[in-house]
Amino acid sequence: MLQVEKVSKSYRSTSVLTEVTFQMEQGESLGLIGESGSGKSTMAKLIVGLEHLDGGQITLNGLDFQQLRGAELRKARRHVQVVFQDPWASLNPKLPVWKSIIEPLENYPDVVPSFLKGVRNDKRKMAEILLEKVGLDRDFLERYPHQLSGGQRQRVGIARGIGLQPNLLICDEPTSSLDVSIQAQILNLLKELKKEFNMSYLFISHDMASVQYMCDRIAVFKQGVLVDLFLSKDLFSDTRHPYTKMLVQATVER
Amino acid sequence: MLSLVRKRLLQLVIVVFILSIFTFGLMKLAPGDPVMSILNADEMMVTEANQANLRSDLGFDQPVYVQYGKWMHGLLKLDLGTSYMSGKPVWNEMMERLPITLQLTTGVLLVMFSISLPLGIISARYPRKWPDQISRILALIGASIPSFWLGLMLIYLFALKLQILPSNGMGSFAQMILPTFTLGFSLAAVYSRLIRAGLIECFSKDYIQAGRARGVKEWRILWVHAFRAALLPVITVFGLSMGSLLGGAVVIEILFSWPGLGSMAVDAIFNRDYPVIQGYVLLTGVFVVVVNLLVDLSYYLIDPRIKQGKEGSN
C-alpha cells in the first residue's frame, strides 16, 4: 500500500533523512522510533505531502504524491490522515469540537465511510457517531477545546483522523504529552479502532515500550538513517542493531 | 555581525531609493506651479518670458526621467537643489537648522528616560499596587492628550499666569523646559508601560527562577538578568518611535517658535518650496533607518542568540 523508496530530505544543507526505504501493507502497523531530530516526524510530513522530497519516491495506493497537484492531490490525500502529537495545538481553539471533527468530511463530500451510511448529510449526527467511536458522549459536541482535558482533546483528534476511514493513519507521538494514566486509554483506543476499521498505522514514538505494544514491525531511525527494521517479536533478538539494543536497554526495567 | 550591517546598509539604499521616487513622484503630481510661486515670491511683474526662462533654468522643460536622473546625480553629491524661497542650497539650510532640532530631541529623550525608567521599574516591581496604578493613569493621559494642546496649556499656566518660564524662543535652559517636557511627557507615558511590560515578562521567565534557586542576590537578578532582557522590546520601540519623536518635534517647534527642521518643513509646505520638503523627507527617512540600524546592532550586543539569526526575522 505505502512504498517509501530512497527518500532523502534536507533543510538548508543539513540532511534530515538519507535514502530511507520501507514498505507497508494494508492493515499492518509500523512503528517509527528514534530520538528527537532523527527525522521520524519529517517522514510523516513527507508522506502526507506537507513537505516536498529532495530525492526518492513515496507512493500510496500506487499514486505518487509528489507528482500530483491541486485538486488531484487533495483527492488522493483523503486516504491518509494524521493524529498529531500535541493535543493542545492540534485543534482550532475557536471552533467547537463537532465542527473540527467533521471538517475533513465536509471537504470530501463524496466520501461515504461504512459507519456513516445513511447519516452522511446530517453533520451533527456524523460528529456524534465519531465521538462515540472514540469513547466520548454527545455532551462534548458543543464544547470548545479549552474546555477539554488533554486526553479528551486527543480523542477528538483521533475522531477527526478516522472520519474519512483512511487506509493509513499516521500517529505522530500521540501519547507523549499525556499523563501516564491517559496514555494507556489512548493506546487501547487506537488498537481497538485499528481492528475495527482494518487501518494501517504508522506509529511514531520515542518510547520503545509503546511501539512494541502497538506495532507489528518496528523501524529504528538514527540521525535520518533507517538503521534497523524488524518484526516486533524479534525485538530482543541478538541480531539487532547495537543502537536498537541501547534503546531497549534504556527502556527495560532492571 | 558583518552580514547584518551589510543587509541593513542594503536596506538603507533601498529605502532611500523608494523615498526618492516617492518624493520625486509626489512633486510631479503636486498641483500648482512652483514657477509661479517663485516668481510671486520675488514680487516682480510676471511675464511669459521670465516664466519660460525660469522653467528651463530649473530643468522643468526636460522629460521626467532626465529630471529624476539629474536630481539623483545631485543627491549623491549632497546637492538637494536650491530652495525656491531663500535661494540657498537646501543642504546648507538643513544643516543650519539640524542642531536646533537635535537639541530639542536630545532634551526630549532625557526627559523621557528620566521619567519612564523609574516609573517603569517601580510599577513592574509592584504590579497593581498604587505606583503602578498612577503610572497607568499617567500613561493613559499621555497617550490621549494632543501634545500641541498640552504645550498650549503649559504655556498658559507657566508663562502667562505664573510668569516663571518663557513661552517661546530658544537658547537658555529655562526656554528648554516647556518644549522638552511637553513632548517628553507623552513619550514617557508610553515608555514606562513598555518597560513595565518587558520587565514583568522577564520576571516570569524560568531563568529568573533558576537564578533565584541558585541563591543569586535579588539586585543582580533585577539588573543583570531581567533588565537586560527587558531592554530588547524597549529598544525596539525606541527605534520605531523615533518617528513620533521627529513628528512631535514639528509641532513643538512651531508651538515654541524654534527655527528647527520641522518648522522649516511646515513653512516650505505653505510656500510650495518643494526641494526643501523633499530634502526634509529624505533626511528624516535616512535618519530613522540609521537609528534602526543602530538598534539592530545593539540587539546583537544584548542577546548573543541573535547572531545565529534565531530571532533575526521580523
Add this chain to the structure above:
Amino acid sequence: MTISVDFTQPLTNDYVKEETFFQSLPLLEIKNLSISSLGENKKEDIKLVKNINFTIKSGEMLGIVGESGSGKSLTACALVGLLPKSLKVTEGQIKLHGRELLNLSEKEMRRLRGNEIAYIFQNYQGSFTPFIKIGNQLIEALRSHRKISKLDAKKKVLIWLERVKLPANQVFTSYPYQLSGGQLQRAALAAALMFQPFLIVADEPTTALDVLTSENILDLLVELQKEYNCAVLLISHNLNHVLKRTDSIAVMYGGQIVERGLTNEIRKNPIHPYTKLLLQARPVLSRVVPEKLVVIPGEPGLVAEQGCAFALRCPKSFKKCSILPKMQSVGDSQWVACHAADLEADYTNASS
C-alpha cells in the same frame, strides 16, 4: 585565558559542614504541609497540596511520583521558598536539620538556596539566562555564597564542569543556546553540586530530553550523589526512572500522598489502588506483549473534594471513601492511605 586545573587536589568544600552532628536526625522533614492558591481577595481559595508528610535522610534518594496536578512540583517549590506569589503555604512545617524553613526571612532563604538546597529544573533551556556565558553564571552563583576571588571561582567552576563530564573549557565560554539539552542539564547539575548541598531537588530533570540522554544524566546524578552523600528529591511522572533509581517513593494524587515506602516494597507490593494501576497501566517492554493495557478510568484532573482524592476514579471505591483515609503503616517500611487497604491487609501481609 586558560587555566590549568590541578586535578590532584582533593575536591573539598570551603566550609566543613557539620554533618556528623546531624546524622541522627532526618535531613529534611515535612510535616502536615498544605499549599493553597490565593483568590483575588487574598482569602484561601483552593487547597492544592493537602497535609502531606515525608522525610528524607542524608544520602537517600526519594522519588515523588504523580500526574499533572498532583502537587508534586508545588511541594518542591515550597521547599526552596519559590512558590509563585499567588500560592501560599497555609499549614505545616518544613524542617532542614531541625531548622524551620518557613520562618526564615527572604535573605536567609536566599543564602540557603543553592548552598544547602539545590534545585534542578525540568526546562533545561530555562536553567540559564540566555545572554550570559555559562561560566560567568556559575561564577556568579559561587560568589553569591562564598567570598572567593574571580580566579579561584573560575578554577572551581572548571573542576565542576569536568566532574559532570563536560568539555570544561569549551562549555565555560559558551552561551546556553550553543549547548545541547543534555549538556545544559549537565551544567545545571554542576551548578547544583558545586556547593555540595545537603539536598538536591530535581524537578522532572529529564522529561524534555531524549531517552538515552535521560539515562546518562540520571546515572550521573546517582553517581555524584553517592560520592558526596547528599540527598536527592527526584520528582517525575516517569515511573520507570523512579523505580530504577530511588531508595524510596511517595505517590501523590490530587495534592495528597496516597502511598509511600521503600521503592522495592512498592514495586513488588503496591497497595493503594492508584499505585497498582499506575504500575500496570503503562506499556512495559517485555517478551510477552499484553493484548490490552490496564486502564485507569477518568482523567488526572478528576479529584474528589472530600475524602480520598482518588475515590472518583477508583475501581474499588466504596461508601467509606468519602472520609479521608489515614496514613497507616503496612509492614515495616510502607505506608498507605486507603480504606480498601484495611480489607486487604491480611492478604498483603501473607504475600510479603
Add this chain to the structure above:
Amino acid sequence: MRFVYAFFIKTYLTVMKMKNWPPTALLGLILLITIVLITAIGPLLIPNDPYMANMAERLSSPSLTYPFGTDHMGRCIFSRIVIGSQATLGITVLVITTVILIGIPIGLVSGYIGGRVDSIVMRLADGLIALPEFILAIAIAGFLGPSLTNLMISVVLVKWISYTRVVRGIVLSEREKEYVLAARVGGCTTWRIITRHLLPQIISPVLVLATLDVGKIILIISSLSYLGLGAQPPAPEWGAMLSDGRPYFQTFPELMIYPGMAIFIVVLSCNLIGEGLRDKLGEKSI
C-alpha cells in the same frame, strides 16, 4: 464581499462574547457612546449656527445664548465643537475602515502564500516604515496641498502597513501550528484555511490595534489641522479651531481649552476601551 461580511460579523461576535469588562473600559465605552449620540443628533442640540459670524459679539464670555462663549469672529464655540465632532469622528471611522479593509487581506495573502507577493509587500513596508507616520502625512499634505481629503489619503497610506505587518506576523506563526496542518491534511483548500482557521485568529489583535489606532488617528488629524495642513477654515474641525484661536490665546484661553478638551476626551475614551480589550483578549504584544 463575503470576506468583509465574515470579518465584521466575527468581530461583532467576539465583542459580544466578552464578559466582565474592566470598569475603566466600561467608562470609556459609555463616554464614546455618549459622544457618538451627541454627534448623531448634534444639529438638533446646537443653540446657534456654527458658521454664522457675529462680529458684534466676538470673544464674549460664556452665557445662556453661547454656553462656551464665542470665538474671534463671534461664532458660537459650543455649536462649533458639537458640529466639529462630525468631521473628526466621520473622518476617523472612514480612515480606519479603509485601512482595515486594505491591510488585512494583503497581510493574510502575504503571510500564508508568501513568495513574491510577500517580498514585494515587505520591501514596501521597509520603505514606508522608515518614514514616521506624522512626517509622511506632512509630506503628502505638503505635496498635494493642504486639504481634508489629502489628509485622509495620507493617513490611510501610512497606516495600512502596520495592519499588514501584524496580520502577516500572526499568520506566519499560526500556519505552522498543528491545527492548520491538520486542516491541510483534512483536505481544506487554501481559501478555506484562510477564512475559517486564520481569520478568526487575527480578529482580536486587529480589534485591539484598531481601537488604539482610532485615538492616534484623531491625534494625527487634529495635529495636522492645527498646523493648517488639514481641515481648512471656516470648517469647524477641532484641530483647525485650535489653530484659529491661537492669536487670541493670551486674552481668551477658552478658545483653546474647549476644543482641546473635546479631542482629549474622545481619544481617552478610545484608549480606555482599547486597553480594556487588550487585557480581556490577551493581546499583550500590541
